[in-house]
Amino acid sequence: MSQATLHAHHRPLGSTGLMVSPLGLGTVKLGRDQGVKYPNGFQIPDDDEARMLLKLSRDLGINLIDTAPAYGRSEERLGPLLRGQRQAWVIVSKVGEEFVNGQSSHDFSAAHTRYSVERSLQRLETDFIDLVLVHSDGNDLAILNQCEVYATLEDLKREGKIRGFGLSGKTVEGGLKALESGDCAMVTYNLNEQAEKPVIDYAAAHGKAILVKKALASGHVCLSPGVDPVRASFELVFGHHGVASAIVGTINPLHLAHNVATVAQVLRNL
Template sequence: MRYRAFGDTGMTVSEIGLGAWQLGNTTDWAGGPDRAESLAIVGAALDAGVTFFDTAPNYAGGHSEDLLGQALEGRRDEVVLCTKFGNHPGGQDFSAKAIRGSVERSLRRLRTGHLDIVLFHSPPHELLDGRVASHYEVFESLKREGLIRAYGGSVDWPADIETMLATTKSKAFEVWLSALHQEPWEATELAGAAGAGSVVKVALESGWLAGRYDGTSTFTDIRSRWSPEQLRRRAELTADFMALVPQGLTPVQTALRFVLANSGVSTVIPGTKSVAQLRANIAAADEDLPAETVEALRKLFAEKIAGDPLDW
């Protein structure tokens, strides 16, 4: 495992982290692991040197935080814990007055005295501006009290990152970044230069860049939201990506190493439903992606996707 600084926060994280939204999430479209497998995944991640764990209050109705807290007992000081605010098991509440209660509930479920990172979880756009939103005063107060170490936003678009950088003291971002969704590339590098760390989600495009789907694939879960035209376009772009995978590398290795080539990225959290999948993800970060492949994937995006982004 290799490690990177999380901006200038003083925290260091593994290049491959664990996104815990699937832990205990057995009843919905995630098709996640049960309790026993979830605990085994976290244990295997720790043993492999994973030090970054990302969760949220609403993941598996709060069960994700609870399972992660159980699995990390006795090893909390080895890891950087990131959770979120705004989406909760009972719905959404982005009000400033709800922040402290959300943090306190997360502390209890995660069985810890402090949270390393708390992210605004896809908030309404108007709340990103620290000049008008009082939320950041609450975050600063929690930081002074030692309940959190850093805060920021889980956002997906360049303007969101730029607004938070310019108007708040945010030091953490979680962004959708992949070979097929490079819109936040420059803003992520800007965040890194400003001393913020960035966590990459959806780097495998919900399985497309892992080679699991093609033009013949059909879906009955949340992926069925894609129209036939969107599926056709995804299949074509995935084929373009596969043509650029270097000999000797897997699609997963190529996709994860691509986002790690961004200078602002601290860690990437690919979806993990089993210990075997975890090990495959971790192996992807053994080496850097060849510069010519990074350039080719940047060119693919510029020529076929820029200006017409993929739908979520």
């Protein structure tokens, strides 16, 4: 049987004009192994392993890659690893959260937002980032209403340094507010947590983009015997037509291929 791929399943990322694979590769594990909530420990892959993972992703039809300054060395590793392939990838990064010496801190000021995006451009060795999301600390509405981060991202979009912006948030109110003037919301949506579904509904009605994080509940989901949790998760996620893509952070090539095959099957049956 030939390997299932997602090449035929690329879809619009809201109204950004970008086409993305329904699965995106999350890269926290390329850069950081402290303070991450996974059921099993892991080792950060070396450059050869990372290169093979990126090549496999491309071969499987994945063109969406998700990174962040808070993912340790992820961005600075991706720059050299993606050299010569910029056109092949839609890159999502973030602003607002820093991770230094095992500690997270947040800064949503105009100056830090601009500094952070310029630094991401340098690290990723690119002159534009496709999508930049505000890395919320959970105070979504306060960040959007009281901080300068969103207005600054709007300026950076006008300047051509980013193509779109939005919020990786934690609340329904924040997600809805973020989509009013932004392009995208990243929401948690899985078999355990569906509270942010109204944000996906709004996006579907208004031509906005939704990226799903924790689609597989970071590996924690429990189901009745005989039910494939990966398949059940993707049936839920892609059963909502407002979802553009689910970001899954695996560094295991077998898991990646299994996820792709499962998504391809689920999409064919929708």
